[in-house]
């Protein structure tokens with residue numbers, strides 16, 4: 001198997017081949033025989049989603065779509081965490097321009113990931129709170145290692161999960177379970193997440209995780225791709241259209257929220273708490 005590895009670097013639109021010592025926020029590996037892409041988030045220590053990581057993800061997703069990728073595995077290079085969700089520092093005392101730019105890139109990235117014509121699987125090899133859970137929920141299939149936590153915990157931080165985060169959860173676990181989980185900002189263990197259908201399978205370890213992810217893609221890649229993607233996007237179109245047609249309103253909601261003194265206070269306390277851990 002010949003593997004092509006590409007490193008997406010900060011601040012440049014061009015990708016470079018071969019390994020690079022500079023900041024590789026997303027490691028992309030493409031299997032030349034099958035075409036399957038592994039998109040590995042690589043922003044140590046916990047893949048917090050700042051503008052640069054979201055932009056690197058977006059750029060990778062555009063590339064995969066342009067190159068007619070047959071299937072993609074989303075995973076993380078961190079041993080503990082799939083993604084810690086949105087980078088709290090992007091939301092703590094930002095300027096209006098910075099906050100707007102950040103939120104707009106989050107929207108871009110989610111729209112691309114949620115609507116890929118090719119099959120996607122989240123190989124969740126670590127904790128996956130809030131925005132991390134959103135990324136996993138945006139894939140078609142979720143496989144998780146044991147003894148980690150996943151969920152939309154925003155309420156517990158004194159902030160509100162945006163409507164499209166909520167819609168993604170509702171689409172997967174249903175109205176009643178989603179309402180309960182979202183109101184409480186509940187985090188689920190891997191085992192609990194399997195029970196309520198938030199994840200589809202558990203894996204024993206990273207090797208098993210990747211094997212199961214490949215098995216899922218093999219099955220999907222055996223289906224007629226056009227019919228498969230039309231059905232997929234058909235299921236997702238209401239959730240997608242709500243955001244696509246309401247992007248400006250969603251940005252305004254974010255800006256109104258993020259600059260509330262109470263929200264800033266909650267963020268400050270939470271950041272301090274994480275740093276003291």
Ligand SMILES: CC/C=C\CC/C=C/CC(=O)SCCNC(=O)CCNC(=O)[C@H](O)C(C)(C)COP(=O)(O)OP(=O)(O)OC[C@H]1O[C@@H](n2cnc3c(N)ncnc32)[C@H](O)[C@@H]1OP(=O)(O)O
Nearest residue numbers: 048080084085086087088127129130131159257258274275
């Ligand atoms: C407010 C505006 C309105 C609407 C927007 C609402 C939408 C929000 C969605 C979100 O995604 S909010 C983010 C929610 N995320 C979290 O609650 C996760 C917080 N992090 C954790 O619980 C843990 O870090 C972890 C379980 C993911 C990993 O634990 P562990 O391996 O023990 O790592 P540490 O806790 O020691 O963290 C290492 C390092 O990373 C920093 N960090 C952690 N999470 C974030 C984050 N989301 N953003 C920025 N930085 C983060 C943490 O402070 C540590 O920093 P050091 O400088 O001490 O190394």
